[in-house]
Amino acid sequence: MADQKLPTRAEDFSEWYNQIVLRAELADYAPVRGCMIVRPYGWALWENIQQALDRRFKATGHVNAAFPLLIPRSFIEKEQSHVAGFSPELAVVTIGGGEKLEEPLVIRPTSETIIGYAYAKWIQSYRDLPVLINQWNSVVRWELRTKLFLRTLEFFWQEGHTAHATFDEAEAETRQMLEIYADFAINEAAVPVIAGRKSASERFAGADQTYSIEAMMGDGKALQAGTSHNLGQNFAKAFNIRYLDRDGVLQFCWTTSWGLSTRFVGAIIMVHGDDQGLILPPRLAPTQVVIVPIYKTDEEKTQVFDAARKMRDALIAAGVRVRTDEREGTSPGFKFNDWEMRGVPLRIEIGPKDLAKGSVVLARRDKPGKEGKSFQPQQGLPAAVSTILEDIQAALLTRARNFRDANTKEPKNYEEFKAAVETGFAWAFWCGSPDCEAKIKEETKATVRCIPLAQTESSGTCILCGQRSTEKGIFGRAY
RNA sequence: CGGGGCGUAGCGCAGCCUGGUAGCGCACCUGGUUCGGGACCAGGGGGUCGGAGGUUCAAAUCCUCUCGCCCCGACCA
Secondary structure, eight states, X not given: OGGGSOOOTTTOHXXXXXXXXXXXXXXXXOSSTTOEEEOHHHHHHHHHHHHHHHHHHHHTTOEEOOOOSEEEHHHHTTSHHHHHHHGGGOEEEEEETTEEEEEEEEEOSSSHHHHHHXXXXXXXXXXXXXXXXXXXXXXXXXXXSOBTTTXXXXXXXXXXXXXXXXXXXXXXXXXHHHHXXXXXXXXXXXXXXXXXXXXXXGSOTTOSEEEEEEEEOTTSOEEEEEEEEEOTTHHHHHHTOEEEOTTSOEEEOEEEEEEEETHHHHHHHHHHOBTTBOOOOTTTOSOSEEEEEOOSSHHHHHXXXXXXXXXXXXXXXXXXXXXXXXXSSSOHHHHHHHHHHTTOSEEEEEOHHHHHHTEEEEEETTSOGGGGEEEEESTTHHXXXXXXXXXXXXXXXXXXXHHHHHTEEOOSSHHHHHHHHHHSEEEEXXXXXXXXXXXXXXXXXXXXXXXXXXXXXXXXXXXXXXXXESOEEEEEOBO
8 A cells, every 4th residue: 555645745746736636536637638627526616616606796796698619710819918818829620510611710718709799789878787797618728838727728717707887887896806706715715815916917918907816825836816807998999899878978888807717626725735635625525524434243334324324314404515435345544544635624433432422533634633533422413513614614714824924924125035935925015117027037936926905015115126116016936 | 839757457667778479566356354544365357568660580678750648947817
C-alpha cells in the first residue's frame, strides 16, 4: 500500500492538487488535450455551487435563458478590444455537413456578442429595461497551459448579461453582482475573498471596468474566483443596442456581464484541502455526513446496519445530505481514509460498542485524528450534527482567513515587497501606471490582483516608483 | 510556442545501455480468515510495449518520423 498517501502540499503543491482531483473522483482527463471530464462527485459539487448562485441571481431579479454555442465569426470582430483579446484563443468551425462554410463559426469563448445581437432586437424602449439574463453553459478558449478545473479548454460557468438605461444603473449592477460573488464565496464556500477593481491590463476584453474577487490558495498564490464587468456602451455601440428614452431620444444601452466558473472548484480544493485530501465546506459538500458501520460477526452487521440506516433516515429527514458506506470487503480504516480523501465534512462511526452505549463516534474532517473525534448520544443526533456542520463551516472560513492574513504583508519598501510576494500577498500603494505594473511583474512575477474596494488609507507612495498614490493594490503571484 | 520530463495491464513502475518474443507492486475477480485508522493468505483474469516506417533471422529494446500527456516559462476565467 505504498502509493496511498498523497504528496504533501509542502513537497509538491501542484502534484498534490492533481492527485486530489483524480483520487477524490472530481474529474478526469479527456482524450483531447486540456479538456476535462467532470465526474459525478465533482459535478454534484458544481451543482451545489450552481444552486447557491442561482438562488442569489433569482433573488435579485435575474432570469435564465440559453444562447447558442456557435457564433458567426464576424460577431466577434465587431468590438475592437474584444476581438483583440479573444482571437488568439478561438476555436473555429469551418466545415458543416461536409461542406466548407461560407462564414466560419466560432465556438463561443463568452457570449457578449451573440447576446448583444439578441438584445438589439429585443430592446426598443426604456420600458424594456433593464434586461437581466443569465445563462449556465460551457465556453471554449484555446488555452496553452491547462490544469484540471483551473484552466481547461472548455469550462463550465454562468455568464450574466444585463442591459440598462444609464451608466449608474449598469455600474450598480456590476457592483451588486460582485458582492453576490463575494457573499457566495465567503458564506457558502468559506473562501475568504477580496473584492476589488482590476487594473487596465487585466481588464476583460471590451470592458470599461472589470471587478473581481481574489482568493489566496494554500500555496500563497492568488486565484481570480469570479469577475464582473461594466461594459459601458462598447457592445451597445458594436451591436446597436438602443432604446428610446422618456424624452423620445434614441440612446445606447449600458451593458454588464459577470461570470463564475468551475475554476471555483479548484479554489475550494486549494483553500481548504490538507495533506489527507479534500475538505469540503458543509454547505456545498455533496455528502455532508458519511456513516461508517463497524462490525465483526453477521449478527453485529445486521444490528449495526439497521441502526445506521435508521440514523441515516433521521438525518435525511433533518435535511442533512448523508450516506452510509455499506461496502463489503473494505475495512473501516480504509473507509475513514477514503472519505477523508473525498473531503466529507463529518463522519459518523457506529459499531457494537456504540449500540451498547447508545452513542456514536463523530469525526470532524477539519480536525485530523483524535482531536476531531467525539462521542455523541444517538438521541438528538440530527440536531447535534447540524450544529457541528455549521461549526465546521465557520471554522473553515476562519482558518482560511487566518492563513490569508498571516501571509499578507504590508511592505514598507520594494525589498520587503519582493519578499512578501514570494510567499503570499503584498498590500501596497501603486501609482497606477502600466509601466510600474509591468516592471513589478517582470521582477517579481507578481501582479496587481485587484485594487480592493475597501481601502484603509487615503494616500501614500508607489511601492516601486515612489510617486504619490491614492490607492493600494493587492499584489501576488497568480494562477 | 520555447525549455525539461515521460509514454510498457486500470494506476505506479522495472526491463531498453548490452535485441532472443514481457515482469513487479497496487487495483480488479474467486474462496477463506479479518474488520473501532489504509488487513492477510491462496488462486485467477487482464498487454496491438503511444503510433508509423526502417535495420535485423529476430525489436519494448537500435534508427527516423510522428502523436499525446505532465512540469517550468510567455498568454488567460
